[in-house]
Amino acid sequence: MSKSSKTIVLKSSDGQSFEIEEAVVQLMENIKPMIQQKVVKTTIITIPNVTGNILSKIIDYCRKHVSHKEDEDALIEFDTEFVNVDEATLISLADAARVLEIKCLSALCTLV
Amino acid sequence: MRTMDPMKHREQPKVPCQMETEVDIISNLPGHIIDKVLSLLTLRDAVRTSILSSKWRYKWVNLTSLVFDNQSVLVSSQDPTVIKNKMVKIVDHVLLLHNGVIHKFKLSHRDLQGVCDIDRWILHLSRGVVKEFILEIWKGQRYKLPSSLYLCDKLSHLELFNCLVKPPSAFNGFKILTSLDLQHITMDQDVFEDLIYKCPLLERLTLMNFEGFAHLKIHAPKLTFFDIGGVFEDVNFENTFHLSTVSIGLYVNVGNDHELCLGTTSKLVKFFSSLPSIQRLEVQSFFLKFLAVDMVPRRLPIPCMELNYLSLRINFNDMDECLAALCILRSSPNLLELEMLARPDEQPVPRAALKNLMEEDYQSCFLNQLRFIKIAGIFGVPRELNFINFLLANSPILERMTVKPASQDGGWDMVKELLRFRRASVHAEIIYLDP
Numbered sequence: 001m002s003k004s005s006k007t008i009v010l011k012s013s014d015g016q017s018f019e020i021e022e023a024v025v026q027l028m029e030n031i032k033p034m035i036q037q038k039v040v041k042t043t044i045i046t047i048p049n050v051t052g053n054i055l056s057k058i059i060d061y062c063r064k065h066v067s068h069k070e071d072e073d074a075l076i077e078f079d080t081e082f083v084n085v086d087e088a089t090l091i092s093l094a095d096a097a098r099v100l101e102i103k104c105l106s107a108l109c110t111l112v
Numbered sequence: 113m114r115t116m117d118p119m120k121h122r123e124q125p126k127v128p129c130q131m132e133t134e135v136d137i138i139s140n141l142p143g144h145i146i147d148k149v150l151s152l153l154t155l156r157d158a159v160r161t162s163i164l165s166s167k168w169r170y171k172w173v174n175l176t177s178l179v180f181d182n183q184s185v186l187v188s189s190q191d192p193t194v195i196k197n198k199m200v201k202i203v204d205h206v207l208l209l210h211n212g213v214i215h216k217f218k219l220s221h222r223d224l225q226g227v228c229d230i231d232r233w234i235l236h237l238s239r240g241v242v243k244e245f246i247l248e249i250w251k252g253q254r255y256k257l258p259s260s261l262y263l264c265d266k267l268s269h270l271e272l273f274n275c276l277v278k279p280p281s282a283f284n285g286f287k288i289l290t291s292l293d294l295q296h297i298t299m300d301q302d303v304f305e306d307l308i309y310k311c312p313l314l315e316r317l318t319l320m321n322f323e324g325f326a327h328l329k330i331h332a333p334k335l336t337f338f339d340i341g342g343v344f345e346d347v348n349f350e351n352t353f354h355l356s357t358v359s360i361g362l363y364v365n366v367g368n369d370h371e372l373c374l375g376t377t378s379k380l381v382k383f384f385s386s387l388p389s390i391q392r393l394e395v396q397s398f399f400l401k402f403l404a405v406d407m408v409p410r411r412l413p414i415p416c417m418e419l420n421y422l423s424l425r426i427n428f429n430d431m432d433e434c435l436a437a438l439c440i441l442r443s444s445p446n447l448l449e450l451e452m453l454a455r456p457d458e459q460p461v462p463r464a465a466l467k468n469l470m471e472e473d474y475q476s477c478f479l480n481q482l483r484f485i486k487i488a489g490i491f492g493v494p495r496e497l498n499f500i501n502f503l504l505a506n507s508p509i510l511e512r513m514t515v516k517p518a519s520q521d522g523g524w525d526m527v528k529e530l531l532r533f534r535r536a537s538v539h540a541e542i543i544y545l546d547p
Contacts, residue, residue: 037431038372046372100374
């Protein structure tokens with residue numbers, strides 16, 4: 001499966017689209033099999049019940065965790081900052097993490 | 113009066129005697145027998161019996177079944193207008209002379225286009241108790257059915273070809289309709305849904321080449337037979353728990369770029385879960401591709417226990433379709449007969465999409481009841497042969513597999529490959545058919 005030719009787009013419940021890389025998808029256990037099965041050039045996946053605002057934060061989280069995989073300190077710093085939000089946002093983030101099945105983020109949200 | 117003198121009796125020639133008795137026998141048959149005999153003739157011949165004798169003048173008028181078709185009109189002219197006019201005269205004539213109930217009325221003649229005379233005849237029928245109505249308009253525009261048709265509440269079979277269906281708003285359905293056959297018809301989306309919903313006893317539904325609606329919402333609790341071929345966007349079976357024979361053909365390619373939605377039930381799962389009694393299924397044209405558009409699960413959550421015949425039109429180069437086929441096979445433990453008809457690619461498939469099925473995709477699929485397999489239209493490419501290999505290896509009681517290629521090319525190579533494949537069944541015959 002060639003990595004460069006595939007385009008993956010996540011669409012939030014309010015219609016915002018975010019193009020993401022395959023490496024990012026690897027963290028989303030629910031999305032991963034969809035990408036693996038569908039061999040088309042562009043895969044657009046709508047995530048119901050997750051707004052663009054939250055989805056954007058989730059994608060940032062995943063990107064950070066992919067790019068700084070080895071750097072534990074940087075990740076801890078990022079995570080602490082990440083959950084430093086109001087309760088409503090935190091709940092939305094936890095829900096989104098559950099829907100997309102991002103294990104590390106789900107764990108992080110429950111710890112708080 | 114003949115004398116009882118045996119000598120005189122013997123002198124009479126035998127032959128005229130016999131003929132006279134024969135005619136009497138037929139004419140004096142009980143009325144219902146004569147009716148039955150007349151009903152087996154074409155309408156033209158039945159009506160012609162009126163010239164046999166005065167006794168026979170009005171025997172045909174009790175016919176309960178009136179069929180006006182290409183055999184009804186025999187005219188020397190080739191001019192369609194002349195033929196049409198003759199036809200109209202014949203139908204008017206017959207209806208006027210007819211006496212008694214009409215249970216079946218069929219009108220199907222190649223030169224009878226949407227004439228308003230048909231409106232008049234339908235009005236006449238609506239005043240009676242017609243049970244079967246068949247109307248086929250061979251040429252020309254869609255014929256708009258008159259509102260009087262919708263008053264025929266005793267209809268149990270309705271068959272229309274090339275008509276426009278637009279019932280009045282007060283239409284309450286055909287309460288005892290059991291069989292509906294609509295081909296080349298136009299109707300609105302809400303009219304379609306309403307019609308199906310308001311015919312609660314519907315058992316057989318045929319829909320071919322329809323226009324005006326694209327969402328098939330089938331709410332028919334008594335439905336057992338469903339045959340559809342056309343262009344539509346989705347199909348939803350509601351409360352069709354007795355549907356046992358289904359044939360679906362989607363005549364338009366669904367394309368390759370689709371939006372998926374996380375968390376929704378896949379089309380494949382939804383389709384089968386709404387058909388728990390399915391016994392015979394034919395998936396034609398692009399319908400398998402349509403079903404495979406979302407995420408295809410490995411197996412269905414609820415297996416199809418009743419499915420014993422499956423026919424799939426499949427593009428072996430399309431991985432989604434192959435996975436969908438495997439999902440269905442994995443979930444049909446009682447499948448007896450399988451037919452796979454190859455559909456060639458419409459456009460050359462991009463390299464990125466030429467992904468092969470993995471060994472794990474073929475696993476855990478046991479075709480323990482499968483006896484007959486038919487494969488047709490293949491070219492002998494690895495994807496096709498791998499699938500055949502898989503079928504042979506997993507069908508322990510297979511009796512016969514027939515393979516018919518699309519063309520003569522590569523036939524010998526294909527046979528060589530087929531010869532190599534291991535067979536799970538010692539009794540399996542593989543028959544190669546010439547294209």
